[in-house]
Amino acid sequence: MFDNDRRYWDPRIELMSLKEIKIFQERKMRQLVEYVYERSPFYRKKFDKVGLKPKHVKTLRDINRIPLLDKYEIRESFEKSVSEGKRPFAEFMTVAEELAVTIHCTSGTTGTPTTVPFLESELTAKGFIATGDSAARQFWAAGLRPGDILAHMWNLGGAMVGGGNHIIGKGACIPELFLTVIPCHVGNTEKTLKLLMDVKTTGICCTPSYASYMPELAKKMGIDPKKDLHIKSIITGGEPGPASVPGLRDKLKEMWGAEIFDMYGAPGTGLDYECECHKGFHIQCDSTLIQIVDPKTGEELPYGEFGSIVGTSLGTAAFPWLRFNTEDQGSMTEELCECGRTHPRILSVPGRWDDMIKIKGFQLHPNSIEKVVGSTKGCTGEFLIILEKDEKLTDHVYIKVEYQPDVEDVKRLHQYLEHAIRVVITLKADLEMVPKGTLERYVMKKQRVIDNRTKDKKEKFDEATKLRSAKYFD
Amino acid sequence: MEAMSEYWLEDIETASRVNLERIQLEKLKKIIAYVEIHSEFYKKKFRENKVSSLKIQSLKDLCSFPLTSREEIVKDQRENSRLGSLMCTSFDEPGQTIGMTGVRFSATGEPIRVILSIEDAASQGRLGARGLICAGVERKDYLYIADFPQFNLLYMHLGLGSINLGSTSILVGMERGERNVHTYTPRFPPSSFYISPTYSKFVTRLLKDAKMRYPIHAVLGWSEPGYSLPSWKERFRGMWGEVSVSSKITICDVYGLVELGLLGFECINEMGLHGFEDAYIYEIINPKTGDILKPGNEGELVITHLEREGMPLIRYRTGDITSIQYEPCNCGRTHLRLMGIKGRLNQGIKVSGQTIFQSNIEEALGSFKGYSGDFNATTNGSEELSQLDINIFQGETSKQFHKELEDGCSKKLGVPVAIHLKAKEDLAIFTHRSQKVFNTKDWDLLKKEADKQLRAEA
Numbered sequence: 011m012f013d014n015d016r017r018y019w020d021p022r023i024e025l026m027s028l029k030e031i032k033i034f035q036e037r038k039m040r041q042l043v044e045y046v047y048e049r050s051p052f053y054r055k056k057f058d059k060v061g062l063k064p065k066h067v068k069t070l071r072d073i074n075r076i077p078l079l080d081k082y083e084i085r086e087s088f089e090k091s092v093s094e095g096k097r098p099f100a101e102f103m104t105v106a107e108e109l110a111v112t113i114h115c116t117s118g119t120t121g122t123p124t125t126v127p128f129l130e131s132e133l134t135a136k137g138f139i140a141t142g143d144s145a146a147r148q149f150w151a152a153g154l155r156p157g158d159i160l161a162h163m164w165n166l167g168g169a170m171v172g173g174g175n176h177i178i179g180k181g182a183c184i185p186e187l188f189l190t191v192i193p194c195h196v197g198n199t200e201k202t203l204k205l206l207m208d209v210k211t212t213g214i215c216c217t218p219s220y221a222s223y224m225p226e227l228a229k230k231m232g233i234d235p236k237k238d239l240h241i242k243s244i245i246t247g248g249e250p251g252p253a254s255v256p257g258l259r260d261k262l263k264e265m266w267g268a269e270i271f272d273m274y275g276a277p278g279t280g281l282d283y284e285c286e287c288h289k290g291f292h293i294q295c296d297s298t299l300i301q302i303v304d305p306k307t308g309e310e311l312p313y314g315e316f317g318s319i320v321g322t323s324l325g326t327a328a329f330p331w332l333r334f335n336t337e338d339q340g341s342m343t344e345e346l347c348e349c350g351r352t353h354p355r356i357l358s359v360p361g362r363w364d365d366m367i368k369i370k371g372f373q374l375h376p377n378s379i380e381k382v383v384g385s386t387k388g389c390t391g392e393f394l395i396i397l398e399k400d401e402k403l404t405d406h407v408y409i410k411v412e413y414q415p416d417v418e419d420v421k422r423l424h425q426y427l428e429h430a431i432r433v434v435i436t437l438k439a440d441l442e443m444v445p446k447g448t449l450e451r452y453v454m455k456k457q458r459v460i461d462n463r464t465k466d467k468k469e470k471f472d473e474a475t476k477l478r479s480a481k482y483f484d
Numbered sequence: 485m486e487a488m489s490e491y492w493l494e495d496i497e498t499a500s501r502v503n504l505e506r507i508q509l510e511k512l513k514k515i516i517a518y519v520e521i522h523s524e525f526y527k528k529k530f531r532e533n534k535v536s537s538l539k540i541q542s543l544k545d546l547c548s549f550p551l552t553s554r555e556e557i558v559k560d561q562r563e564n565s566r567l568g569s570l571m572c573t574s575f576d577e578p579g580q581t582i583g584m585t586g587v588r589f590s591a592t593g594e595p596i597r598v599i600l601s602i603e604d605a606a607s608q609g610r611l612g613a614r615g616l617i618c619a620g621v622e623r624k625d626y627l628y629i630a631d632f633p634q635f636n637l638l639y640m641h642l643g644l645g646s647i648n649l650g651s652t653s654i655l656v657g658m659e660r661g662e663r664n665v666h667t668y669t670p671r672f673p674p675s676s677f678y679i680s681p682t683y684s685k686f687v688t689r690l691l692k693d694a695k696m697r698y699p700i701h702a703v704l705g706w707s708e709p710g711y712s713l714p715s716w717k718e719r720f721r722g723m724w725g726e727v728s729v730s731s732k733i734t735i736c737d738v739y740g741l742v743e744l745g746l747l748g749f750e751c752i753n754e755m756g757l758h759g760f761e762d763a764y765i766y767e768i769i770n771p772k773t774g775d776i777l778k779p780g781n782e783g784e785l786v787i788t789h790l791e792r793e794g795m796p797l798i799r800y801r802t803g804d805i806t807s808i809q810y811e812p813c814n815c816g817r818t819h820l821r822l823m824g825i826k827g828r829l830n831q832g833i834k835v836s837g838q839t840i841f842q843s844n845i846e847e848a849l850g851s852f853k854g855y856s857g858d859f860n861a862t863t864n865g866s867e868e869l870s871q872l873d874i875n876i877f878q879g880e881t882s883k884q885f886h887k888e889l890e891d892g893c894s895k896k897l898g899v900p901v902a903i904h905l906k907a908k909e910d911l912a913i914f915t916h917r918s919q920k921v922f923n924t925k926d927w928d929l930l931k932k933e934a935d936k937q938l939r940a941e942a
Binding site for chain 1: 561565566567574575576577578579580581582583584587595597599623624633634635636637639640643646647648650651652653654655657659668670671672940
């Protein structure tokens with residue numbers, strides 16, 4: 011059944027022409043709009059508010075008439091249902107809520123995690139995010155083939171990072187996923203590394219920070235990740251990764267001796283994966299429709315322009331995502347990729363709009379600093395931004411940057427960085443160089459910013475560091 | 485009259501003994517022939533012992549087959565790379581899963597690596613659903629699964645079981661309990677829990693502090709001694725009763741091993757764990773001689789897989805001490821029952837000719853109302869002791885209660901007992917899963933583990 015030499019998992023879909031994709035998407039879009047209008051009270055109200063009927067949505071352009079959906083709206087709907095004594099998803103779902111068999115969560119990057127229910131049929135159906143065809147397509151593009159073993163290093167409980175728990179559902183045991191999977195969880199890293207070595211695992215799926223943490227620990231244990239482990243591909247996701255942080259890909263490649271692939275996924279956007287060319291994330295257009303909109307006006311932007319990513323999961327679903335604003339930023343291109351896959355690509359997802367800090371009326375994106383620090387020779391790539399208010403209530407930015415032990419002229423590096431950072435953030439920042447290992451490493455989600463500007467926030471930070479210092483990992 | 489519960493597969497679950505044995509014999513022949521072909525380990529082992537699938541005429545013939553011990557598998561996996569010569573499938577097969585035993589405690593010896601095929605996972609999922617129904621979990625329930633997820637296939641089986649059953653599962657894992665309690669429970673009011681006895685102490689306290697009460701009616705837990713001991717059952721019922729609004733709470737013990745799968749669930753009558761005789765053959769042997777014991781006698785449990793593709797085990801010594809009973813239960817299920825898991829063979833303390841397990845001590849102490857619930861008992865390896873020393877944490881206690889505990893325990897255990905009152909820091913007190921009886925040389929390891937578990941909750 012498997013032709014292991016083939017380049018694409020499913021050439022019929024992956025090599026569809028743009029015109030075919032459009033027709034396909036239009037058809038599915040119409041189905042979806044009709045379906046949600048009929049069955050989900052939440053969407054019906056939303057449509058009625060702007061006087062929209064399913065018959066008005068005929069072409070892909072018409073869907074811009076549907077207002078954007080954000081997570082606060084969904085949360086509100088949950089709370090409303092609960093306060094009315096119903097089950098939380100009663101308003102939102104298109105089927106009876108009792109049919110939900112499991113509830114998954116997003117990682118909660120921006121506060122409360124978003125909870126999503128799934129039906130049994132969705133966990134087994136082809137094309138479901140992270141379990142079926144779409145995951146297979148992604149892992150195939152990452153160079154994994156039947157016979158390979160994938161270590162799945164997402165949190166499988168507690169803070170269920172999107173996708174992590176699917177493996178527990180039916181994810182690990184569906185024929186569409188051609189691999190053998192290890193549910194590795196996060197933490198207990200020494201045992202995990204030993205198991206990886208023993209069973210000769212060939213692929214890893216984890217966050218970029220965990221991927222950069224593991225080799226360090228391995229070295230302490232006397233394991234050389236390049237020689238003793240047999241990893242050929244690492245797929246990272248969950249936070250700005252190799253595709254948007256320059257230098258990270260080379261660093262990981264150097265550490266593991268493996269090919270590094272980034273991925274991007276958020277509710278409604280499906281799994282967007284990198285191919286061997288590493289030129290943006292291929293959108294799985296047969297199951298998702300992605301648009302780029304202006305974050306202020308909400309208008310759709312043409313290909314090539316930069317804005318918020320808005321995702322729609324096509325086809326009928328119990329929990330429909332229709333024009334969901336992910337608040338991630340990026341642009342799209344429909345140029346044919348060198349790998350031959352025709353689906354449009356998302357170019358770089360540097361971060362969320364709400365990661366942005368407002369200081370002295372300027373916008374400060376931690377990721378732009380990450381870019382500078384990551385591409386400068388002599389830096390480890392770790393940094394920390396601290397925001398303070400002085401007695402005159404003026405805001406100050408302090409940046410701590412780690413340097414490599416082999417750097418001789420720290421002063422010169424300091425000067426260079428000060429200038430380079432000044433250029434990108436257009437703000438005066440006090441820079442401090444600290445030796446390698448000073449800044450705590452947070453494996454799950456890196457904490458890049460400490461905001462001490464308000465007392466309330468300061469307390470929160472102190473609390474957080476206390477928890478952090480209890481060393482979550484190992 | 486005791487309530488009748490629903491069945492998942494009525495035909496199988498209430499099958500007569502004759503029919504059950506017929507099913508078992510058929511499957512046994514198949515599985516022995518299967519391992520003879522696919523597993524180098526068993527091919528060699530059977531040849532050495534001069535047995536083969538051709539010789540099986542009845543279920544009794546199984547006892548001529550050699551036993552498989554944990555140590556043999558560990559040795560095999562050390563010598564052969566990857567999953568050893570036990571593995572019957574190839575890595576080319578899609579959708580397989582690899583798990584590992586002994587992740588929670590390194591004190592229990594070297595881990596075994598296990599592989600499941602798609603069909604194995606599906607079969608375990610069916611057993612999971614059967615067990616959950618048996619324990620009184622309903623389709624409309626929100627089932628919270630709080631177990632340690634790393635490499636733990638049982639966690640997956642339970643999740644699959646819940647999906648098959650149709651109840652809504654929330655896989656919360658075993659970290660950051662406080663966050664989970666505050667984010668999930670108000671939205672999805674829990675009605676059943678799969679949680680370890682030790683962790684349930686922690687979670688009920690959290691719920692109580694937050695003044696939350698939910699319609700919890702079924703609490704299931706794993707084989708850590710606790711849920712199957714009568715005196716502890718009442719204690720846990722009281723504990724959960726404080727945070728529940730439903731009138732009746734069933735406390736059900738669940739038994740399973742990562743290398744074998746789900747092995748037994750208690751039903752709502754709470755009269756021993758119902759086995760799955762169509763999926764396994766259960767035997768009780770004398771751990772010293774290897775002879776098969778009659779039903780009702782205590783001995784080591786030996787399991788033979790009947791439904792397994794990835795890594796079937798034939799006459800695998802679990803190391804767990806229990807007894808079996810064939811009398812049908814009031815719930816109508818005809819499969820045998822395991823009458824509580826007493827403990828791991830290598831984790832007992834030998835005191836004046838007797839072996840005392842953690843469950844024995846728990847049971848003896850648990851019947852005292854004023855007892856706080858935390859104790860440690862240590863051994864020095866195989867050396868036989870003249871008296872059992874138990875360290876407990878008890879806060880302020882009268883001398884009289886101390887004496888009462890000591891005398892009561894001596895009487896119940898039938899060996900001399902000395903109880904020492906200790907400060908909390910001098911005991912290994914766990915949050916997730918307890919190991920209260922251990923070798924003194926493992927003390928540092930266990931203390932570290934206890935700290936780690938507590939930290940994971942922060």
